[in-house]
Amino acid sequence: MLADEETLSQAEAARRLGVDRTTAAALVDGLEDHGPVERRRSPRDRRRNIVRLTDAGLVCLERAEAARRAAERRFLAPLDEQAAAALLRALRLLVAEEPAAK
Structure with missing residues (x-):
C-alpha cells in the first residue's frame, strides 16, 4: 500500500488496513524503528503525517514479493x-x- 502512493497519510493507511489510529501509530513506530518506513509532516497540513517506504523498505518489499x-x-x-x-x-x-x- 505504501509503495503504491507517495503521499499516503498515516490516518489513511489506518483506514485502508482497517485498524484504529493508535494501532496504526504503533505499527508505523515499529517499522520506522527498523528502517523500512519513514514518517514526515505533510507540507500542506502540519497536523497530518505522511508515511512512505524508505530505500531499505523498497528492497525489503522486492525481496518479499520474490518470496511470495x-x-x-x-x-x-x-x-x-x-x-x-x-x-x-x-x-x-x-x-x-x-x-x-x-
Whole structure:
C-alpha cells in the first residue's frame, strides 16, 4: 500500500488496513524503528503525517514479493496452468468482496 502512493497519510493507511489510529501509530513506530518506513509532516497540513517506504523498505518489499511469487509457484505446481489461473481468480474475488451489510 505504501509503495503504491507517495503521499499516503498515516490516518489513511489506518483506514485502508482497517485498524484504529493508535494501532496504526504503533505499527508505523515499529517499522520506522527498523528502517523500512519513514514518517514526515505533510507540507500542506502540519497536523497530518505522511508515511512512505524508505530505500531499505523498497528492497525489503522486492525481496518479499520474490518470496511470495516463489511460494505461489510451489503451491500451484500440482495444477495445470488453466486450473491455477482459475484458482487465483477465485481467491482474488473472495478477497476483494466486501462483507455484506447486516
